[in-house]
Amino acid sequence: MKLYLAFLIPILIGACKSADKHVESVNDIKSNILKSIPKVKISDNIVSITNFGAKGDSVTDNKPAFDKALKTCKEKNGCKLSVPAGTYLVNGPIHLSSNTSIDLNDGAKLVFGTNAHDYLPAVATSWEGTFLYNYSPLIYAYKASNVAITGKGTIDGNGANGFSKWYDLQKADQQLSRQMNHDGTPVNKRMFGKGHFLRPQLIQFYECKNVLVEGVKIINSPFWSVHFLKSENITARKVKFNAFNRNNDGFDPEYSRNVFIEDIDFNNSDDNVAIKAGRDHEGRKTAAPCENIIIRNCRFKGLHGVVIGSEMSAGVQNVFVENCTYAGDCKRGIYLKSNADRGGFIRKVYVNNLTFGKVEDGIYITSNYHGEGKGHVTDISQVYFNNIKFNNAANSGLVIQGYPGKKVNNINFSNISIDTCANAISFTNAENIILGNLIIGKQATTPSAAK
Incomplete structure (x- = not known):
């Protein structure tokens, strides 16, 4: 200069x-x-995950309980799903719909299973800036509004024992996704998932409006921790991170607008x-x-x-x-x-x-x-x-x-x-x-x- x-x-x-x-x-x-940025409307309809057979004993697979609870919430046009203290193993993704929130009580911990097959079928998502279909993010909301994750509990992606081991295997798929991007391959032809090695995000909100992530502790992510993709009107507040695997970003707003990130304790390897x-x-x-x-x-x-x-x-x-x-x-x-x-x-x-x-x-x-x-x-x-x-x-x-x-x-x-x-x-x-x-x-x- x-x-x-x-x-x-x-x-x-x-x-x-x-x-x-x-x-x-x-x-x-x-x-x-x-x-x-409007205040997210949390439903007054409060239900406990234990009412659907969930057990916080660190052994029981609580995926069926979450599926039942969230289906009920969707049928009732939303609810606040309360998770009491305990360690809840979840062998597969949690998919949120509109007007639904998960509230992790103090002492509650979600631990996600490590069997990749449990995160299929592949869902519409994005990976390092390219739209494609891949293993479901562990907590995933698509085209939803008024969705929230709140409370004083912990979300453990269990990445070190699972998807994070794929880092050394991902290069070919990473290059393939980028080539599809440059070639303009139709998104519905960009099928990853089974037989491929692109790690899913821990939490992703895709084309969502009015999103809140507040209070929770996020640890051990398989890839990016919280991905706001083509979403708007987002508040993230008082979140704590301890995420030390490869590419463990904290927050990744992408193609998103009206994002407010406040009072966060970061501790990320990325x-x-x-x-x-x-x-x-x-x-x-x-x-x-x-x-x-x-x-x-x-x-x-x-x-x-x-x-x-x-x-x-x-x-x-x-x-x-x-x-x-x-x-x-x-x-x-x-x-x-x-x-x-x-x-x-x-x-x-x-x-x-x-x-x-x-x-x-x-x-x-x-x-x-x-x-x-x-x-x-x-x-x-x-x-x-x-x-x-x-x-x-x-x-x-x-x-x-x-x-x-x-x-x-x-x-x-x-x-x-x-x-x-x-x-x-x-x-x-x-x-x-x-x-x-x-x-x-x-x-x-x-x-x-x-x-």
Whole structure:
């Protein structure tokens, strides 16, 4: 990046003149997002899973009990299914319908079985940004509204003993799914499941409206932990994660809008929040941006704090990350990643009032993720970082990597401090970058006098 003072001064003056108006408009966007998310209507019809023969003895297969209970709930146009304290083995998926919630009482634990055949027949889903049919997510809602998972209990995906073992077997199917994406293979021809090795998500809401996930603890996921796919009006609050298998992201909103994530305790072996919008050809064709997302008052711990990408081909916009801190180390604090296969855009991202402890890289923006792709470079612009502190960045503090023909542009860093840092700033193919009140390393004091 070439940065000349004569060029920078007008930018800063213009920014100051429009600052108040900009802040007001941004606050209006955020306020309108919160107003647009309705409170999920929890049914007054409360039934206990034990009324359907369930036993929390860690041995009984409670899949038949859940099937009966949820069928009854559907026939009654919804219910609140209460799960008392105990350990409930469930050999197969739980499928939620509209107006139905599962409430896990304090001391209740769902443990899912590890026999892959129990998660067939294959259902409509998505895998790393490509629509297809695959093993059912362990808890799955499709085209439902007013659905919720609440309580103080635990959801154990039992991934380490089951599907997670497929990680080393998935490469051929992963490549096949991507080829089908690029070739435009009809989705009903993309049949995975039996004989294939794509791990299912632990929890997925697909084309759902008015979704609530609150209070529960989520552990031992086989793949992504909670996937919001083409859904809207979502609230996730006071959830706790302990998920250490491969690709155990916390929350993955994809092609989704109006998402509010608040007061979460993350502890994931992968991204805490990964915002996505489809992969490559299919994402660009779907053209449904992931947008209007607020993440606040969370504690980050794991691989990365908040990520946008790399599957984001339909675009991501209006993302707010604010008032968060750390519960442990992260590899990267904020990570925006794309490559020249993706296309789409990342814009109108506002990151405010964050504190991190030890990271490898503080803020990392790249258009060249894994050095892959050609022909579809992402437009990354209008990203604002303010009042962010890192105790230590073992590798790099601030990184931007664009392309000569498509530079990352209009990025604003203000009030950023990094106490210790191996490599302060690395900007390539970037323009219109505004830096204000940056302290990387020890803050300079009064100049010493000549001796």
